[in-house]
Amino acid sequence: MTTIPAKASAPPASPSASRPEPEQPRRRGFPWAPLALLTPALIMLVVFIGWPLVQLVIMSFQEFGRAQIFGAAPEFIGIDNYVSVLTDPEFWAVLGRSVALCVVSVVATMLLGVAIAVMMTKLGAVMRTAVSISLLLAWAMPALTATIVWGWIFDTQYGLVNWLLTQLTGENWIGHSWLIDPTSFYAVAAIIITWGAIPFVAFSTYAALMQVPDEVLEAASLDGAGGFARFRLIVMPYLRSVLLVLLVLQIIWDLRVFAQIYALQSIGGVRAETNTIGVYIYSVSMASGDLGAGGAISVILVILLLVISGYWIRTMLKEES
Amino acid sequence: MTGRPRRAVARVSLNAAALVVIVASLFPVYWMVNTSLLPASAVRSTTPHWWPDEFTLSNYQEALGDDSLVNALFNSMAVTGITLVVALAFAFLGAVAVSRYRFRTRTSFIVAILVIQMIPAEAMIVSVFRVLDGWYLLNTIVGLSFVYIAFVLPFTIWTLRGFVNGVPADLEEAAMIDGCSRSGAFWRITFPLLAPGLIATGVFAFIQAWNEFVFALVIMTRPESLTLPIWLRAFVQATKATDWAVVMAASTIMAVPVIVFFLIVQHRMTSGLVSGAVKG
Numbered sequence: 001m002t003t004i005p006a007k008a009s010a011p012p013a014s015p016s017a018s019r020p021e022p023e024q025p026r027r028r029g030f031p032w033a034p035l036a037l038l039t040p041a042l043i044m045l046v047v048f049i050g051w052p053l054v055q056l057v058i059m060s061f062q063e064f065g066r067a068q069i070f071g072a073a074p075e076f077i078g079i080d081n082y083v084s085v086l087t088d089p090e091f092w093a094v095l096g097r098s099v100a101l102c103v104v105s106v107v108a109t110m111l112l113g114v115a116i117a118v119m120m121t122k123l124g125a126v127m128r129t130a131v132s133i134s135l136l137l138a139w140a141m142p143a144l145t146a147t148i149v150w151g152w153i154f155d156t157q158y159g160l161v162n163w164l165l166t167q168l169t170g171e172n173w174i175g176h177s178w179l180i181d182p183t184s185f186y187a188v189a190a191i192i193i194t195w196g197a198i199p200f201v202a203f204s205t206y207a208a209l210m211q212v213p214d215e216v217l218e219a220a221s222l223d224g225a226g227g228f229a230r231f232r233l234i235v236m237p238y239l240r241s242v243l244l245v246l247l248v249l250q251i252i253w254d255l256r257v258f259a260q261i262y263a264l265q266s267i268g269g270v271r272a273e274t275n276t277i278g279v280y281i282y283s284v285s286m287a288s289g290d291l292g293a294g295g296a297i298s299v300i301l302v303i304l305l306l307v308i309s310g311y312w313i314r315t316m317l318k319e320e321s
Numbered sequence: 322m323t324g325r326p327r328r329a330v331a332r333v334s335l336n337a338a339a340l341v342v343i344v345a346s347l348f349p350v351y352w353m354v355n356t357s358l359l360p361a362s363a364v365r366s367t368t369p370h371w372w373p374d375e376f377t378l379s380n381y382q383e384a385l386g387d388d389s390l391v392n393a394l395f396n397s398m399a400v401t402g403i404t405l406v407v408a409l410a411f412a413f414l415g416a417v418a419v420s421r422y423r424f425r426t427r428t429s430f431i432v433a434i435l436v437i438q439m440i441p442a443e444a445m446i447v448s449v450f451r452v453l454d455g456w457y458l459l460n461t462i463v464g465l466s467f468v469y470i471a472f473v474l475p476f477t478i479w480t481l482r483g484f485v486n487g488v489p490a491d492l493e494e495a496a497m498i499d500g501c502s503r504s505g506a507f508w509r510i511t512f513p514l515l516a517p518g519l520i521a522t523g524v525f526a527f528i529q530a531w532n533e534f535v536f537a538l539v540i541m542t543r544p545e546s547l548t549l550p551i552w553l554r555a556f557v558q559a560t561k562a563t564d565w566a567v568v569m570a571a572s573t574i575m576a577v578p579v580i581v582f583f584l585i586v587q588h589r590m591t592s593g594l595v596s597g598a599v600k601g
Contacts (some may be wrong), residue, residue, distance in 0.1 A: 048471035
C-alpha cells in the first residue's frame with residue numbers, strides 16, 4: 001500500500017454493528033486519494049509556474065526581441081544573452097544598487113524590529129497593546145499606498161518633511177526634491193521598506209522571546225548574570241533560529257522589491273538612475289522589448305534568490321519532519 | 322540608594338521609546354486619512370493641517386466619480402474573489418493530501434512548494450506574459466486570476482497543512498470507530514476545527530491578490546482592464562502635482578479593505594490558536 005493515513009498505527013477500525021461491510025474495500029483500495037486531492041493544485045502550479053519557468057530558461061538562450069513578439073521565429077544563440085548581460089556595466093550598477101538598498105533596509109529592519117520586540121516584553125499591558133495595534137496598522141498598509149503616502153510626506157512643495165525642516169533649521173527647504181537625487185531617492189525608499197517590514201520582524205521576535213522560560217532567567221540572575229549576559233547567554237540561543245529565518249526572508253523580500261521603487265519613480269525619481277533588479281527586468285523586457293536579455297537577468301535573479309533561501313528551505317523541512 | 326530614581330528614569334525612557342514607535346507606525350496611516358478629508362486648498366497651504374478642521378468628503382466624491390476608478394475597483398474585486406475562492410479550495414485539498422497521507426512523492430512535493438515560494442514574481446513576468454499571450458489570456462480577469470491562484474497556492478497549502486496537522490488524526494479515527502465513514506469523519510470532525518485556518522489563509526489570498534502589482538502591471542495593460550493598484554499608480558503620476566488630497570482619498574479606498582481584513586484575522590487567529598487546544 002502506498003497510502004496510509006498519517007498517524008494510523010491502529011489496526012483497521014473494527015466494524016461495529018451499524019457499519020455496512022462493503023465500505024471496507026473502498027477505503028483500503030484507494031491509493032490514488034492523495035494524488036486526486038493534489039491534482040487541482042498541481043495543474044495550476046505546473047501550467048502557470050512550471051511551464052513559464054521552462055519557457056523562461058529557453059527564452060534566455062534565444063534571440064527574442066520585438067520581431068519575435070510579432071511572430072518571427074526565435075533563434076537559439078547559446079549563451080549570448082548571458083554574455084551581453086554580464087558584460088553590461090549597467091547590469092552591475094543595478095545589481096550593486098539593489099544589494100546596497102537591501103543591506104541598508106535589512107540591517108535597519110532587523111535592528112529596530114528586535115529592539116522593539118525586546119521593548120515590548122518590558123512594557124506595561126496598556127502600552128504594549130497600543131504598540132501592537134500601531135504596528136499591526138503599519139503592517140496591514142499595502143506597500144503601494146504606503147509608498148504613495150510617504151511620497152506625499154516627502155513632497156517637494158507641500159510635503160511635511162520640507163515644512164518641518166524649514167521650521168527647525170530656519171532655512172528654506174520648500175521646493176527641495178528628495179527623489180531627483182538617487183542617493184536621497186534610495187534613502188526615502190529604505191525608509192518606506194523598513195517601515196513596512198519592521199512589524200513582521202518585531203512580532204515574530206516577540207513571539208520567540210515569550211518562549212524563553214522565566215525560571216531560567218531568574219536562576220541566571222541569582223547566579224549573578226547581568227542584563228547583557230542574560231541576553232547573550234540565555235535569550236540569544238532561543239532567538240537564533242528565528243532571527244536567521246527572518247534575516248533570510250528579509251534579504252529575499254528586499255532584494256526583489258518592485259512596487260515601492262516603481263511607484264516612487266512615478267512620483268519623481270529618475271528611472272535610469274534608480275532602477276533595482278526587479279524594475280530593471282521590467283524595463284529591459286517590457287519597455288525595451290528585449291525579452292531574451294530580460295529572460296537571462298530573470299534566470300540570474302532566480303538562481304541568486306534560491307541560493308540565499310536554501311537556509312530557509314532547510315529550516316522549514318526540518319520543522320516538517 | 323540610587324535604585325529607585327534609576328528605575329523611574331528607565332521606565333520613563335522606555336515609555337517614551339514606545340511612544341515614538343506608536344507615532345512612527347501610525348502617522349503615515351493617519352496622514353493619508355487626514356489629507357483625504359481636507360479640501361485641496363487646505364492641503365496646499367503653507368502650514369500643515371494636523372487634523373481635518375475643514376472636513377470634506379469631496380475628494381472621495383471626485384475619486385469615485387471617476388469611471389476608471391470604479392472600473393478598476395470592479396476588476397480588482399473580481400480577480401480577488403476568484404483567486405480567494407479557487408485558491409482556498411485547491412489549497413485545502415492539497416493540504417489534506419500532504420498532512421493526512423504518506424505517499425512516495427510527498428517530500429518532493431513539499432520541497433517543490435518551498436522552492437516555488439522563493440521564485441520572485443519579478444523574474445517570471447516575461448515568460449508569464451508570453452504564456453498568457455499565447456492563450457489569448459492577456460487583459461482578462463480569468464488570466465490574471467489563474468496567475469494569482471498559482472502564486473498563492475504554495476503558501477496557502479503550507480499554512481493550511483499546519484492547521485490540518487494541528488487537528489489530531491486520532492479524533493477522526495475515534496469518529497470512524499464510532500461508525501463514521503472516513504470522509505464523514507473528516508467533514509464532521511476535522512473540517513469545523515479548521516475554520517480559523519481557512520479564514521487566515523483566505524485573508525492571505527485576499528491581501529495578495531488585492532495588493533499584487535507586478536503581474537497586473539504586465540498583464541493588464543488596457544485602460545479598461547487595469548486593477549486598482551495599477552490604476553492608482555497611473556493616477557498618482559497624472560494627479561500628484563495638482564491634487565494630493567484626491568490621491569490620498571483613492572489610496573484610502575484601496576487600503577481600507579486590506580486593513581480591515583487584516584485586523585479581523587489577527588483577532589480570529591489569536592483566539593483560534595488559544596481555543597485550538599483540542600480536548601479529546
